[in-house]
Amino acid sequence: MGITVAVAGASGYAGGELLRLLAGHPQFDLTVATAHSQAGAPLGRVHPQLASLDMTLGSTDVETLSGADLVFLALPHGESAALAAQLPASVKIVDLGADHRLIDGSLWTKYYGGEHAGTWTYGLPELPGQRERIARADRVANTGCYAVATTLALAPLIASGLIEAEDVVVVAASGTTGAGKSAKVHLLGSEVMSDLSPYKVGAHQHVPEIKQATGARTLSFTPVLAPMPRGILATVTGRPTSCDITSAVVREVLSDAYAAEPFVTVLPDGAVPHTSATLGSNSCHLQAAVDVDSGRVIVVSAIDNLGKGASAQAVQCANIMLGLPESAGLTAFGVR
Template identity: 55%
Template structure:
């Protein structure tokens, strides 16, 4: 195997998904596994599905433990990545799955996350126009949030082609409970989640809003305003995002479909579904894919783009490995599957 990778935060959902993918990667040897409060406990206690690593004991997240690796993945709570990354040499490829380095504007960080902005790293969404060149030269990469990944990809072709107005974009997205992390929370108890769908962070206060707007601004000179409402669905993983925007005069469903087909031509992980077929989260479980369908509601004058994605795979760990492949000079698809699990 060519490269050795460490995972900091290996006991969490993102860390577990990273390890699941890395175990099947032909060019990666899994090195150090670290944690915070779970340090000193066996990985099998937290990730029983990772049988090849069952005998590993989680170490503390220290510079000494992470030293000597070609790649270090940081699957840590927001605000903790900067100090760890600063202790690693510039030659180490560091991929942060948290929010610390995603936002370009320090004022956005201070408003949405509070505290001092740690800086901005190359943004780990290869499908953004021009982004692959940056990622191939990067030693530091900020993986997008899960909601921004699916929402941005669902909207970018229409925005880039000038088919929609950019100051009236509405996104309502349903996510599985793993998106909230592994820490116990009353609202995530089985008795609260089963048989129920609930909204949260309503009224334009979700932290992923500025990240979505930042991505869309990359492909348009127009001002961008997004109204984003997340909902919690009774499933462990997956996101279904319904994105709408007012269409420009004369734009119909056929024009929108052409724009998406052209934009996604040659993209291994982005799939425009056949006409009349609509996305399901089940089709993306475990896969590094985004599947989408588009239509124009002519009566309301709005484009509707619906996209499904696994929040832990393409939305976090799979996207991180995709970026790693680019930065290490490997084929972008190495170790990643487009095959989902259904039913």
């Protein structure tokens, strides 16, 4: 038997993607998948793409989960902390929710409401020094989907002094799976098709996470709901610190930052990121430009919001925590 793993919140989109990845993982043994309202349902009825997995969803409780070596918590924001606190210290946990991402508890209260549950190791291995911290951790807070796409584009620019930390603007479009699986009128097919709409303008909960991860001090963030199931395309712009910065210079900074990273690709000059090119993968595609009119530095980032933005990223962190090859069970290649 390999390393035993359990997934809490397996009936949602991120939970289903986790199950798909874990079922094909060479060293993980998927033993438990739990849900709330769907407890007792055959897995194939909830996730038809997983019909060949002969599993029944169990109830989400400590007794069901505590026998695993590793537990993934794919629960709504605010629901992970109480369950995690009851699991044995010997069980490693990757939390896909936001409960333990932020360092500043007052920001949790401001953006999410309620009492902050405390801070875990942040699960973005590509940040300097973070891979080593994840390897030492038993509790890891997986990143937010918009936060991944934005941070990978932005962090090297601020760290290198290429752009000012005080003037960052992000507009990012996401597929509908980012809003979760519960029934909502504005997510009906007839509402979403042939439409783009902004939401949580000026107050999105990933803003403090992005600032914390990148060192940005002022961030204007506008999320947009796009008529597609999966993917995020983020356009990140910043004011350069010098007037002689070119697109080639920006690409060089990004290329140097991610030269050894298996899941981040800086595209060649002239190529543009596509969300469909990252579908089903743990990859992030980046491209840079300098605006000829404003002079602002622009980096465009594409990910699969259920891949690098959630479930595949969680598996990457779990691999590191357990000393496994980081790419085990994952791919950098999309299915377009």
